[in-house]
Amino acid sequence: MSRAHASLVIEPPKGVIYVDPVGDPAQYSDLPPADLALITHHHGDHLNNETLTALMGDNTTLISNKGAQDKMTADLATRAQVIGNAETTSFGDIGIEAIAAYNTTQDRLQFHPQGRDNGYVLNIGDTRVYLSGDTEDVPQMRALKNIDVALLCMNLPFTMGIQAAASAVADFKPAVVIPYHYRGRDGGSQDPKAFATMLDSAIKVKQGNWYGKGKGMI
């Protein structure tokens, strides 16, 4: 399900879900238009109006936080359904929960202030998938229950380092963790393999090809 950095595609039994699609729309040319597009926040590696517009079909549902809606083109903004931290909505039989995503370290607060950006939990059948968005190891993450798959960001200074990520995982115990968003434009890359060694062996880690050539699929 990986694509690049923070962009991913989920293919539940029915339909296609795009999360934070950015970059050349040709990356997605093997897929149909989105049934559901989810945007976590407005930063350029999560929201790109051209990419998103190219992937929107006539019937695509677009769900976003308010901050990203504010940066969308008029057409996209009109179509966006805004959901805030701790709110829930649904798409067909998929339940969607918006999870607070923010920085907590003093000199990082400006990147993702509390209350603005979203992570999401998707309830697809019996499977609960957590998409962290850009966040540190906030209490709302640590309190998550029954997560089957967690897509977890890790890079500095914008989100969190691998120690904080591993500490949070020890608390909310997802069955599977997929590190993503772990390279920074200005350095600050985190090593997802080193992260994997910090976890209890009961927790499985899957590594995606987020930064390689071609479309890395998990």
Ligand SMILES: [Zn+2]
């Ligand atoms: Zn961000």
